[in-house]
Structures are given as C-alpha cells and as structure tokens.
Amino acid sequence: MKKESLSGLVIALIVVQIFLLLGFFSLSSKVEDMYFAIKNMEGNISSNINSIESEITYRLEQEATLIESIEVDFGELDRKSLTIPITYTIIPKESSEDTILSLQFDKETLEMKRNISIFTLTVDTDIFAYEVNPNIIISEDGKMKTEKNDELYLYNIKDYVFPDVSMNYYGEFDLKRGEMKFNGLLNYQEEDSKGLNTINYTEARLVIKAADALILEKNIDIKDLDGYQIEEEIPLKDGQSCEIYVIAKDELNLEHHLLVGSYSKNEDEFVYEEDVEYVDDINQKYGGMVYSQDGEQLWPPEVK
Numbered sequence: 001m002k003k004e005s006l007s008g009l010v011i012a013l014i015v016v017q018i019f020l021l022l023g024f025f026s027l028s029s030k031v032e033d034m035y036f037a038i039k040n041m042e043g044n045i046s047s048n049i050n051s052i053e054s055e056i057t058y059r060l061e062q063e064a065t066l067i068e069s070i071e072v073d074f075g076e077l078d079r080k081s082l083t084i085p086i087t088y089t090i091i092p093k094e095s096s097e098d099t100i101l102s103l104q105f106d107k108e109t110l111e112m113k114r115n116i117s118i119f120t121l122t123v124d125t126d127i128f129a130y131e132v133n134p135n136i137i138i139s140e141d142g143k144m145k146t147e148k149n150d151e152l153y154l155y156n157i158k159d160y161v162f163p164d165v166s167m168n169y170y171g172e173f174d175l176k177r178g179e180m181k182f183n184g185l186l187n188y189q190e191e192d193s194k195g196l197n198t199i200n201y202t203e204a205r206l207v208i209k210a211a212d213a214l215i216l217e218k219n220i221d222i223k224d225l226d227g228y229q230i231e232e233e234i235p236l237k238d239g240q241s242c243e244i245y246v247i248a249k250d251e252l253n254l255e256h257h258l259l260v261g262s263y264s265k266n267e268d269e270f271v272y273e274e275d276v277e278y279v280d281d282i283n284q285k286y287g288g289m290v291y292s293q294d295g296e297q298l299w300p301p302e303v304k
Contacts, residue, residue: 103134160195188226
C-alpha cells in the first residue's frame with residue numbers, strides 16, 4: 001500500500017514537473033516573442049524618428065532657401081571644343097523688378113537672363129571638368145545674398161558624355177618559374193551616359209606592361225570585349241609589377257585607358273592589387289584615363 005502511494009506520489013511529481021517544464025517553455029517562448037516584438041517596435045520607432053528628423057531637416061532647408069526651384073539641362077556636345085552647354089533655370093521664391101540673379105563659378109560670375117520670374121543661364125562647360133558647383137547670388141536694392149544649393153552640384157561631367165564602363169578579369173593567374181600566367185576572360189559591361197550624348201567606343205586593344213615596359217599589345221574587336229580570352233605568360237622579377245588594361249578609342253579619336261588588373265611579384269608570391277587598399281589610386285591612375293590624339297592627358301585633371 002505504501003509502495004503504491006509512493007509510486008503515485010512519484011508519478012504526480014513527474015506530471016507536475018512536466019507541466020512546469022511545459023509552462024516554462026511556453027513562458028520562455030512568450031518572453032522570446034515579446035523580446036522580438038519589442039526589438040521590432042524599437043526598429044520601427046527608430047525608423048519613424050529618422051523619417052521625422054529627415055522631414056524636419058527638409059522643411060527647415062526649404063524654409064531657409066531663397067530658391068523655389070532649380071533645373072539643370074544638358075545640350076548637344078560640341079565635338080571640336082569638347083564642351084557641352086549646361087542650362088541652369090532658377091526660380092527664386094521672391095523677386096521684384098530690380099532682382100538680379102547670377103551664378104558664381106570658380107573663375108567668373110555670370111549674370112542670368114530673366115523672363116518674368118524665371119532666370120536662365122547657359123554655360124559651355126569642359127567635358128573633363130571634375131566638378132561644377134556654382135554659388136547663387138541674388139542682388140536686390142543694393143543688397144546681395146549668396147546661397148549654395150546642392151541641386152546645382154555636378155560631378156564628373158564626362159559621365160554625361162561617355163558610356164559608363166566596368167571591366168574585370170575572371171579566371172586563373174598563377175606564378176610558375178618566374179612567369180605570371182593568365183588564363184581567363186574579360187568581363188565588360190557598358191551603359192549609356194547620364195546625358196543625351198553618348199560617345200561610343202569604336203576600337204580597342206589589349207595592353208600588358210611589366211616594369212613600365214610594353215610586353216604585349218593586341219587588337220580586339222570592340223564587340224568581342226565581353227568574354228575576350230586572355231591566355232598569356234608574363235616574365236616578372238622580384239619587386240616588379242604588371243598591369244593589364246584595355247585601351248579603347250572613341251568616336252572623337254580619344255583614347256580611354258581602362259584598368260583590368262594590376263599584379264606584383266614578391267619572391268615566390270604574387271599580389272593581385274585589386275585586393276589592396278590603394279586600389280582607388282590605381283584605378284584613378286589607369287582606369288578611365290583619357291588622352292587626346294597627340295597624347296595629352298585629359299582625365300583625370302588633378303594629375304595633369
């Protein structure tokens with residue numbers, strides 16, 4: 001009888017334990033659900049706060065600006081002067097008969113033409129200008145106000161003329177017996193320019209240099225750039241580097257030097273320099289460098 005009572009008690013305790021465990025897991029699940037709900041709520045609140053802050057900032061900027069609207073339009077490229085007309089159209093919030101609007105560029109200040117309350121100015125701009133960011137000057141009743149507006153900021157004018165190009169090498173590169181061996185394909189992607197004008201590439205050639213000496217030069221049909229196979233062996237000494245790039249000629253007879261890859265040999269190892277921190281410097285130096293027919297470097301302007 002006692003054994004039966006003891007067995008019953010043990011069973012009852014086990015059942016209670018089971019219910020407690022089930023309750024614990026249920027509570028744990030509810031706590032976890034509540035935790036994620038709170039985190040989700042925090043995310044929504046943070047997003048709403050950021051949205052409100054952005055809206056407040058925008059409203060304050062709109063109230064602070066003297067300008068109602070701005071438009072920037074690109075005209076047809078002048079192929080001889082390598083300039084493109086950029087037309088600025090500005091409507092101030094307030095204007096009187098005496099109101100004069102001007103745009104202040106780096107070297108000059110140009111007065112805008114007026115038609116009722118609309119002010120316009122067309123400026124022939126070098127397609128290799130690094131940036132264009134004029135100040136707005138409003139003159140009225142002998143008083144002058146100046147405003148910097150982000151809507152007037154233009155970066156890399158050449159992007160409004162030449163196609164947007166990306167190029168990479170996909171395949172094997174290995175060092176054997178002092179030679180860098182390449183066996184892979186070019187990946188070439190091209191998109192139209194940002195503007196109305198797109199100057200197309202007409203011909204191309206593959207160029208490989210080692211220690212600044214020309215090692216290889218091959219003509220490539222411009223249509224075959226994407227998927228073009230590179231299968232070459234380049235001799236390299238310790239400390240030397242080699243660069244592979246494509247030189248593309250456009251309709252204006254300008255040459256675009258487009259970096260594919262840069263490699264260097266260090267003892268029995270080699271470094272693919274696309275993976276190092278100074279890749280931006282390499283790309284600035286080789287990728288997208290533009291030269292005239294007589295060899296003058298047109299882009300980038302800061303290293304002329």
